[in-house]
Amino acid sequence: MTTASLLTPPPLTDGARRILDTAARLFYSHGIHAVGVDTIAEESGLTKRTLYDRFGSKDALAAAYLQVRHGEWWERLEARLADLPTGASAQERVLAVFDSYTLDSASTERGCAFVNAAAELPAEHPGRAVVRAHKQAVVDLLGELLSEDAAPTTDHAALAEHVFLLLEGAVVHRGIDDDDHRLVAARAMVEDLLGEDRASD
C-alpha cells in the first residue's frame, strides 16, 4: 500500500507525460544534477512553465522519474515471466530477472538508475524513498520466486539476499564496464547456486 503509492506516479496529462518521458531519458543518460529543467522543457517540446505547473519542482520530477523507471522495469519483468513455459522452475524464473537486463542493453547501459540516483541525491530528497521502495520490491520478488518450488530446508530469504547482491553488483558494474560480462557471469553464478539447491531436494 505504502510501497504501491511510492512507486506509482500520479495521473498525468499528455504534456506532463511527454515531459516525464524526456526527463527519464535525460536523467538516466546524464544524471539528475547534470540535466537542467530548461533542457528538459526544450527537448520535450513543452515549456518550463508547464513543467512547474505539473510537477511543482525539479525534485518532484526526479522522484516521478524513478517511479516511471520502476514501473517500466516491473512491466518488462512481468512480461518476461509470463512468457516462460507453465511450470517453469524457480531457477528459470529467477534467471529471467537477469535476462531482463542482458537482453535490454539500451536501458542498462548506464547501470542501475536507482543506485545512480541514490549516489547523487541527498538524504532528504523525495527520490530516495522511491529508490528504497524499489529495492525492497526486487528483494521481495526474488523471495517469492524462490519460495514457490524450493526445498523447505533452504532459507529462502537468505538465498534471495544472495541472488540480490549478485544482481546488484553486476548491474552496477554494467554502468562502469563497457560490456555486460559481469551480468553474464552473475547469471551463471546464480544458476550454480540454485542448481545446487535443487540437487539437495
Next chain:
Amino acid sequence: MTTASLLTPPPLTDGARRILDTAARLFYSHGIHAVGVDTIAEESGLTKRTLYDRFGSKDALAAAYLQVRHGEWWERLEARLADLPTGASAQERVLAVFDSYTLDSASTERGCAFVNAAAELPAEHPGRAVVRAHKQAVVDLLGELLSEDAAPTTDHAALAEHVFLLLEGAVVHRGIDDDDHRLVAARAMVEDLLGEDRASD
C-alpha cells in the same frame, strides 16, 4: 604500471593537499556535481586561485580525489591484512576486506565513492579511468588472496568475481540503507562460500 600511475596522485604542496582533503570529504558526502569549487576553496582555507594553479580544473581535482580515496582504502586494507596472525587463511584474509568496510562506518556511510562517482560522471571524464583501475585492483587483490591457499581444483578467478559482486552489492547498498546489515550479511555469505571451498580440500 599504467594502473599505478592512474591510481597515484602527483606530489602535492601543503596547500594542494589541504584542498584535496577538503574536496575528498565534500565530494564523498554530497557528490561531485553538488559541490562547487568556491565551497572547496572556502572550507579548505585556501583560495580558488590556488586550487586552479595546482589542479588546473575541477575535473582534474575530481580525478585526484578518486586517487586519494583509492590510496586511503588500500592503506587501510593493507594495515588490516598485516594485523592478521601469521598464517591466516585465505578466508580470513578475504573477510578482512569486508571488515574494513563495516568497522570504518564513517567512510562508507554514502556507499562506494567510485560507484557514486561513475554514476554522475560522463564517459569521457578522467575520473572514470580511475574508477575502473580501482575496481580492477580490488578484483585482482581478491584473486591473489584466494589463490594463496585454496584448493587447486577451484577456479580462483571465478570465486574472486563471486566475492567481488557480493562485496560491491553490499557496499553500494550501504549507501542506500541506513545501516550496514547487507555488509554483515554479505560477509556471512562469503564465509559460507569459502568454508565450503575449504571443506572440499
Next chain:
DNA sequence: AACGAGGTACACTGATCTGTAAAGTGTGTT
C-alpha cells in the same frame, strides 16, 4: 641581491541554475 615558487586578495566574466511573474491562446464542458 635576484629570482622563482607557493600563496593571497579580489574583482570579474559569461554561462547556467531553479524557479516565478504576467498576460494570453485554444478547447471542451457546463
Next chain:
DNA sequence: AACACACTTTACAGATCAGTGTACCTCGTT
C-alpha cells in the same frame, strides 16, 4: 455565456557555476 484547464510566450530574479586576470606578499635558494 461562463468557466476550468492545459498550455504558451516572454521576461526576469537571484543565485551559483567554472574559470581567469592582475597585483601583491613571503619565503627559501642561488
